[in-house]
Amino acid sequence: xxxxxxxxxxxxxxxxxxxxxxxxxxxxxxxxxxxxxxxxxxxxxxxxxxxxxxxxxxxxxxxxxxxxxxxxxxxxxxxxxxxxxxxxxxxxxxxxxxxxxxxxxxxxxxxxxxxxxxxxxxxxxxxxxxxxxxxxxxxxxxxxxxxxxxxxxxxxxxxxxxxxxxxxxxxxxxxxxxxxxxxxxxxxxxxxxxxxxxxxxxxxxxxxxxxxxxxxxxxxxxxxxxxxxxxxxxxxxxxxxxxxxxxxxxxxxxxxxxxxxxxxxxxxxxxxxxxxxxxxxxxxxxxxxxxxxxxxxxxxxxxxxxxxxxxxxxxxxxxxxxxxxxxxxxxxxxxxxxxxxxxxxxxxxxxxxxxxxxxxxx
Amino acid sequence: xxxxxxxxxxxxxxxxxxxxxxxxxxxxxxxxxxxxxxxxxxxxxxxxxxxxxxxxxxxxxxxxxxxxxxxxxxxxxxxxxxxxxxxxxxxxxxxxxxxxxxxxxxxxxxxxxxxxxxxxxxxxxxxxxxxxxxxxxxxxxxxxxxxxxxxxxxxxxxxxxxxxxxxxxxxxxxxxxxxxxxxxxxxxxxxxxxxxxxxxxxxxxxxxxxxxxxxxxxxxxxxxxxxxxxxxxxxxxxxxxxxxxxxxxxxxxxxxxxxxxxxxxxxxxxxxxxxxxxxxxxxxxxxxxxxxxxxxxxxxxxxxxxxxxxxxxxxxxxxxxxxxxxxxxxxxxxxxxxxxxxxxxxxxxxxxxxxxxxxxxx
Numbered sequence: 001x002x003x004x005x006x007x008x009x010x011x012x013x014x015x016x017x018x019x020x021x022x023x024x025x026x027x028x029x030x031x032x033x034x035x036x037x038x039x040x041x042x043x044x045x046x047x048x049x050x051x052x053x054x055x056x057x058x059x060x061x062x063x064x065x066x067x068x069x070x071x072x073x074x075x076x077x078x079x080x081x082x083x084x085x086x087x088x089x090x091x092x093x094x095x096x097x098x099x100x101x102x103x104x105x106x107x108x109x110x111x112x113x114x115x116x117x118x119x120x121x122x123x124x125x126x127x128x129x130x131x132x133x134x135x136x137x138x139x140x141x142x143x144x145x146x147x148x149x150x151x152x153x154x155x156x157x158x159x160x161x162x163x164x165x166x167x168x169x170x171x172x173x174x175x176x177x178x179x180x181x182x183x184x185x186x187x188x189x190x191x192x193x194x195x196x197x198x199x200x201x202x203x204x205x206x207x208x209x210x211x212x213x214x215x216x217x218x219x220x221x222x223x224x225x226x227x228x229x230x231x232x233x234x235x236x237x238x239x240x241x242x243x244x245x246x247x248x249x250x251x252x253x254x255x256x257x258x259x260x261x262x263x264x265x266x267x268x269x270x271x272x273x274x275x276x277x278x279x280x281x282x283x284x285x286x287x288x289x290x291x292x293x294x295x296x297x298x299x300x301x302x303x304x305x306x307x308x309x310x311x312x313x314x315x316x317x318x319x320x321x322x323x324x325x326x327x328x329x330x331x332x333x334x335x336x337x338x339x340x341x342x343x344x345x346x347x348x349x350x351x352x353x354x355x356x357x358x359x360x361x362x
Numbered sequence: 363x364x365x366x367x368x369x370x371x372x373x374x375x376x377x378x379x380x381x382x383x384x385x386x387x388x389x390x391x392x393x394x395x396x397x398x399x400x401x402x403x404x405x406x407x408x409x410x411x412x413x414x415x416x417x418x419x420x421x422x423x424x425x426x427x428x429x430x431x432x433x434x435x436x437x438x439x440x441x442x443x444x445x446x447x448x449x450x451x452x453x454x455x456x457x458x459x460x461x462x463x464x465x466x467x468x469x470x471x472x473x474x475x476x477x478x479x480x481x482x483x484x485x486x487x488x489x490x491x492x493x494x495x496x497x498x499x500x501x502x503x504x505x506x507x508x509x510x511x512x513x514x515x516x517x518x519x520x521x522x523x524x525x526x527x528x529x530x531x532x533x534x535x536x537x538x539x540x541x542x543x544x545x546x547x548x549x550x551x552x553x554x555x556x557x558x559x560x561x562x563x564x565x566x567x568x569x570x571x572x573x574x575x576x577x578x579x580x581x582x583x584x585x586x587x588x589x590x591x592x593x594x595x596x597x598x599x600x601x602x603x604x605x606x607x608x609x610x611x612x613x614x615x616x617x618x619x620x621x622x623x624x625x626x627x628x629x630x631x632x633x634x635x636x637x638x639x640x641x642x643x644x645x646x647x648x649x650x651x652x653x654x655x656x657x658x659x660x661x662x663x664x665x666x667x668x669x670x671x672x673x674x675x676x677x678x679x680x681x682x683x684x685x686x687x688x689x690x691x692x693x694x695x696x697x698x699x700x701x702x703x704x705x706x707x708x709x710x711x712x713x714x715x716x717x718x719x720x721x722x723x724x
Binding site for chain 2: 018021117149150152208209211212213214216217218237242244245248249250251252253276278281290293296297298321351
């Protein structure tokens with residue numbers, strides 16, 4: 001928080017490029033046994049299977065992301081020179097058990113890409129191995145360079161933001177699905193990553209949660225900058241306005257993304273914040289109202305264009321009815337992007353944009 | 363933003379202590395000509411005049427904070443060994459013209475305390491002078507150590523948070539006034555600083571805007587921790603829910619502070635965000651509603667206990683009427699803490715607390 005701005009801007013460099021990494025990668029799953037702690041690995045393997053050569057797990061009960069098992073030595077012998085850290089436990093913490101693997105990878109001539117909050121290079125053994133091996137560790141959660149302060153200036157181009165009731169409800173998956181569907185229809189579209197997994201998939205973006213809090217909204221001006229009037233940028237949301245730990249980050253992201261369209265992501269059947277079961281979720285109508293109210297500070301025409309629900313926790317026979325009931329309640333297309341298709345949301349999004357002063361369809 | 367938390371906590375150290383600095387200080391006002399850019403200096407001089415020996419200005423049109431003019435040499439000859447950087451321009455930026463002064467101060471054996479976003483030690487000349495002089499530069503905007511993730515756990519003790527319609531509307535001044543009034547009444551009270559000026563005054567606290575965005579709300583658990591049931595912590599607010607650059611930071615602070623009581627700070631007559639005149643302020647009733655809605659995610663009994671208005675822009679004859687009209691509209695005590703007194707807000711705050719299950723008055 002600063003003051004007396006008068007629309008000046010702090011000088012900042014624009015060199016927020018993604019590192020150049022040799023493909024394919026060895027995916028490190030560590031020793032995590034909860035699939036949520038391996039969601040970087042599973043998300044990456046789902047969207048970029050062609051970039052994944054193998055998985056390295058420290059025990060047989062570690063999450064299996066479906067790749068061939070591979071040691072550092074085997075990976076090196078196959079000519080693999082990048083280790084992707086696929087674990088993402090709470091707060092980006094770091095297990096001491098992983099250090100030996102990182103050191104071994106560096107000594108084998110591999111670069112490492114990590115999305116952990118804790119810097120690998122803060123570990124003395126890893127720092128020594130970096131120095132000795134002359135390899136690189138790319139710490140995506142520690143963006144280099146400086147950032148602008150956010151402003152209300154409306155940037156050209158259409159933006160869609162995925163928002164959620166909670167963490168881990170499919171915001172990245174939904175954004176990537178929308179981007180893929182738009183591209184398949186010939187609409188100019190770009191996925192804008194705001195977290196480490198999305199960055200690894202897109203080879204661009206910024207980890208918003210690693211940015212100093214004064215610059216949350218401003219950093220979105222780098223992630224989703226000025227673009228052609230009839231193009232779409234699909235911005236990956238983070239956190240939730242209803243999550244006690246992350247709501248501030250979420251609000252800054254909503255303001256910086258200045259979305260024309262939003263898609264609400266939710267896990268059907270969840271009634272409280274998963275991390276904090278004493279914090280109930282508001283009804284979906286209220287969630288949507290709060291997001292729209294927040295977004296309209298910057299973009300008065302912000303609106304929802306659909307709901308992306310993960311219905312996997314419901315009995316199979318109830319899923320279609322859940323989505324139909326939700327459509328009736330909200331008057332919006334409601335889909336499960338895994339079980340059904342994202343297409344109705346894309347239709348609705350483009351319809352709305354087509355009636356806007358600047359048509360979104362070429 | 364992270365995920366799959368399960369109420370675990372990232373290990374973090376608790377060593378967020380304020381540096382030990384020799385008093386009195388020489389206050390550096392640089393070459394800023396806008397009083398808003400010198401608000402660290404003016405705020406510090408107002409609340410800690412006994413710690414201020416002189417001011418160092420680079421030109422005659424620099425803001426005058428009312429202290430004796432003093433050069434580095436004069437200060438050194440008087441035995442002063444701390445330079446307080448009293449400038450705080452947009453985003454904490456750094457003017458190259460200041461470097462020579464910093465170098466001279468270090469070479470004269472002085473320590474420096476700075477609340478700028480840009481690290482002084484990133485300037486090669488200053489880094490060299492630090493190394494040569496063995497003096498210290500304390501960069502308050504760059505908190506050391508790691509931080510917990512915020513949780514909804516209610517911490518013992520009463521908390522009052524000052525919030526605002528905009529930046530620079532008196533949130534720190536109001537919080538310090540409340541703390542002073544409570545202390546004068548014999549109520550156990552502590553001012554909790556969340557910005558650089560407040561930290562310099564309190565010799566404690568954290569610069570919330572310098573903390574990585576995942577940890578905004580969690581950092582308040584350090585600033586305003588568990589406290590005795592009948593005590594008050596008066597937390598300095600930052601930014602505004604209605605400011606395009608800082609609303610995310612503000613929301614995280616509201617959640618982390620988990621206030622029982624809030625005081626709304628406003629400049630009478632302002633109808634838009636000063637930095638962005640195209641962004642109108644909602645009516646005050648709506649501002650209050652939005653803050654209460656935000657705060658109740660964590661503390662369902664959060665409520666407003668008053669409005670602290672800066673009426674200095676109104677004609678003198680209109681000020682009392684403005685405050686009375688506002689009281690009628692809101693049903694809350696409305697004061698100008700400079701022109702009138704903060705006492706009615708303190709009365710209302712203690713009344714409410716006294717009727718709570720845990721009496722706030724000893």
